[in-house]
């Protein structure tokens with residue numbers, strides 16, 4: 001039984017707590033937030049102690065693993081401090097995305113986990129769907145052939161105006177992680193950005209990429225779209241066929257190169273994913289399973305860092321009008 005806690009109890013931390021509580025191989029033993037009004041109702045709901053200070057939680061509870069669901073600037077500015085304190089205390093950590101909005105901090109977090117010999121995962125939940133798993137199997141079975149191109153799009157409605165790079169750093173860890181999941185490491189980036197009407201931040205992006213394999217990729221992103229219609233499309237073209245995952249988990253289509261028959265798998269109406277919220281369940285269940293068996297983790301700290309390295313290269317490319325190498 002993995003003994004877990006959740007730090008940061010906004011809407012997302014409460015979602016983590018819910019899925020830990022429902023996982024039969026995990027026991028939610030404590031919750032922590034700086035704000036009593038955030039943590040107390042959750043503690044009451046699950047019958048576990050509430051902490052307002054992370055050091056007290058670490059000193060008082062026997063815990064194996066902790067979700068860090070804080071937010072902060074660019075939705076990741078508050079992740080570093082609690083994560084590093086937990087890693088230093090020998091706890092495995094699942095941190096929300098972005099791993100950090102600061103690339104320096106993100107690198108340190110990954111390094112610290114390595115030094116301490118503990119597991120660090122990132123909640124890159126978009127790849128934890130049956131559609132993505134089936135597409136991965138097509139790839140592993142050779143049906144796709146060699147990956148030639150990846151076309152990714154992720155559009156949602158987020159009117160928040162924070163930093164110029166908020167859209168890139170906070171949203172696109174997800175899309176870039178899915179691209180890397182199928183295409184492997186990304187080495188070169190060229191970005192064009194655009195501000196939507198009335199916006200002060202770069203809320204639209206068109207980014208060209210090259211993978212280490214030589215395959216090419218493209219990402220379209222927006223914070224000026226609707227969350228009420230499909231938000232994501234992932235197309236991967238290979239030498240033997242091409243697949244499209246529509247709207248995260250709703251449909252997988254595979255088009256073999258040499259046959260007119262295509263494979264279509266819709267999310268089943270019974271027993272399928274009930275909504276986007278279930279991506280959190282799938283991700284957390286995998287984190288519990290892989291942490292319990294000593295790792296390694298899917299969507300690891302390294303993966304979270306790699307996505308942020310691509311984003312930082314995109315920012316450099318846009319500022320310099322250049323094609324940028326991805327660090328790391």
Ligand SMILES: NC(=O)c1ccc[n+]([C@@H]2O[C@H](COP(=O)([O-])OP(=O)(O)OC[C@H]3O[C@@H](n4cnc5c(N)ncnc54)[C@H](O)[C@@H]3O)[C@@H](O)[C@H]2O)c1
Nearest residue numbers: 008009010011012013033034038069070071075078096097
């Ligand atoms: N994976 C996804 O699909 C997805 C979707 C939306 C948001 N998110 C991510 O989830 C995270 C949380 O989002 P949210 O909307 O719940 O944020 P939020 O601001 O509502 O909640 C964060 C909470 O963390 C607490 N906190 C901050 N620093 C703390 C510390 N040191 N110790 C204890 N508590 C602390 C705050 O008091 C607050 O209650 C963000 O990083 C965001 O990017 C992920």
